[in-house]
Amino acid sequence: MKSILSRPLSLKSNEHLYCPGCGHGIIHRLVAEVIDELGVREKTIGIAPVGCAVFAYDYFNVDVTEAPHGRPPAVATGIKRVLPDRVVFTYQGDGDLAAIGTAETVHAANRGENITVIFVNNAIYGMTGGQMAPTTLLGQKTATTPAGRDLKRDGPPLKVCELLSQTQGAAYLERVAVNNPKNIIKAKKAIKKAFQNQINNKGFSLVEVLSMCPVNWAMTPNESIKWIDEVFLKTFPLGIYKDKQ
Amino acid sequence: MNKILLKGNIALCEGAIAAGCQAYFGYPITPQNEVPAHMSKRMTELGRVFLQAESELAAINMVLGAAGTGALAMTSSSSPGISLKQEGISYLVGCELPALIVNVQRGGPGLGNIAGSQGDYFQSTKGGGHGDYRMLVLAPSTVQEMYDFANMSFGLAFKYRNPVLILADGVVGQMMEPVTIVTSDQKPVTSKDQQQIAWALTGAKGRPPRFHRSLLMDDGALEKLNWKLNEKYNSIKKNEVRYESENIEDADIILVAFGIAARVAKVAARKAREQGIKAGLIRPITLWPFPEKVIADNAKPGRKFLVVEMNLGQMVEDVRLAVNGKCPVEFLGRPGGGLVNEQEVLQEIKTIAK
Ligand SMILES: Cc1ncc(C[n+]2csc(CCOP(=O)(O)OP(=O)(O)O)c2C)c(N)n1
Ligand code: SF4
DSSP states (O other), X not given: OOOOOOOXXXXXXXXXXXXXXXXXXXXHHHHHHHHXXXXXXXXXXXEEOSSGGGGHHHHBSSEEEEOOTTOHHHHHHXXXXXXXXXXXXXXXXXXXXXXXXHHHHHHHHHHTOSOEEEEEEOSEETTTTSEEOTXXXXXXOBTTBTTOBOHHHHOOOOOHHHHHTTSSSEEEEEEEEOSSHHHHHHHHHHHHHHHHHHHTTOOEEEEEEEOOOHHHHTOOHHHHHHHIIIIIHHHSOOEEEEEOO | OEEEEEEHHHHHHHHHHHTTOOEEEEOOOTTOTHHHHHHHHHHHHTTOEEEEOSSHHHHHHHHHHHHHTTOOEEEEEOHHHHHHHHHHHHHHHHTTOOEEEEXXXXXXXXXXXXXXXXXXXXXXXXXXXXXXXXXXXXOOOSHHHHHHHHHHHXXXXXXXXXXXXXXXXXXXXXXXXXXXXXXXXXOOOOHHHHHHSTTOOSOOTTSOOOEEOOOOOSTTHHHHHHXXXXXXXXHHHHHOOOEEEESOTTOSEEEEOOHHHHHHHHHXXXXXXXTTOOEEEEEESEEESOOHHHHHHHOOTTOEEEEEESSSSSHHHHHHHHHTTSSOEEEEEOOTTOOOOHHHHHHHHHHHHO
């Protein structure tokens, strides 16, 4: 019998603790497949964030370290500078990367730090119970915007790819989504390119992945898949925001 | 072995470099600016890592990353910057990673001033960051010690897998003195060496993957880690206490002071002796572990202690604990960048002696 699908070697067999319908599980698998396909598992070091993906060390079958909330790009910089021939990636949520860690993100990108950033944008703080994130949409109800995000009070959603496209050091910025098979295939291509860029010494690459958080969106998994297409994408259009040749 | 005239902050850099420091991450703040400036030149010349971070938060987290790979990593700052570094320090301790952190203290609280101060004693020895943790804290009082302590702290940090803090102050950082440079044959660690370290994250080549984490949610797991850390702290307390003492055997008054204040206190104690008052000095070199035994052993009825610090009275609390009510403990201090002088200390000795 020919096996056509199996667990990527870069993913441990531990059961994920993510909620049903959560995008993190899909994105983990894509990252693991890419690491396998590029044959870099034994030289990869991952950085786990604060947020739902904090247990990344239990899921990825590579060396993984933790970082304080928002600091993965700085931790990655420290690793990459002393071990430039290793493959270093961070895996961060929107609260982690775009709120408390904005400075670390902008400066790692601006320096052209040769790392790969997987940025999971689910428009909300998942782990702490669904509070407003920098990426929360205008009008979106969260635990801390019970009447919906208000432009005057809370400011507009922060667009990370657009923002980072202004930095000279960013080599590759793409926004993808994991809400249907077609998008998932595109997301994997982007993630692969972000890792390949690092191997080719191209500098800072970030893939922003629009992802479902059904629990905190108070939706069923199916509704949240639809919400990405019908609402989320309107504020955060998919596409390549920078691709330095 | 050769002797050269160096500024404290530069001696510190050279000591760390001689120990094989592989990576320095920092951010400018007076009065330690010579450190990033000197490191930017020397580390680059030597083909090692220097990076000016965008903030102290970033710098200490770069250290966290580098330290996780088994590299000898270092950062330096001054008081307000060290406050920002507390986040990463707590994580370094939680993940049991070695690193050298240097605080060339200035006056506080807040933005304070840029004069030498000892206002960060509590922050350094009692935590500062969150959680139940300790750091080895070394207090240099000469430029030679800036060199020597930087040189030996990587060894200590690696021995215990714990960050080591050098608590200097603006005066020691800025003054110039002759320094004996120990030409060491220590080579910087290579990435091959790093691969030999049993806990280092270097990529899981030919071995199961490793991870560093301080998040321990399982029932009792974090308590277990804390007890394990406690054992480590006990062994540091047993093995690493360092202090200097002078003329304490027959002393009626024992001065206790660290860092630059200890140099002033030493001269004052000697002058007091010339004037017929039996004074001596204990200078804690490790502020943690605190040399409590030598103080306890010398606390006898009829004696008096005088603690001299450049703050409102921080170490005096540890001295009082060690003395444990056996004799009076007096305090003389100047906060906010004030420097105690010999005359003041001598006057205080005379007042107490009466
Ligand atoms: C310094 C600090 N502040 C706050 C927290 C609490 N905290 C944990 S996770 C989180 C939000 C994470 O949200 P996000 O990065 O969007 O990830 P998600 O959970 O949505 O995957 C916060 C605020 C923390 N751990 N550390
Ligand atoms: S809270 Fe949201 S992001 Fe977190 S695991 Fe559940 S669905 Fe996923």
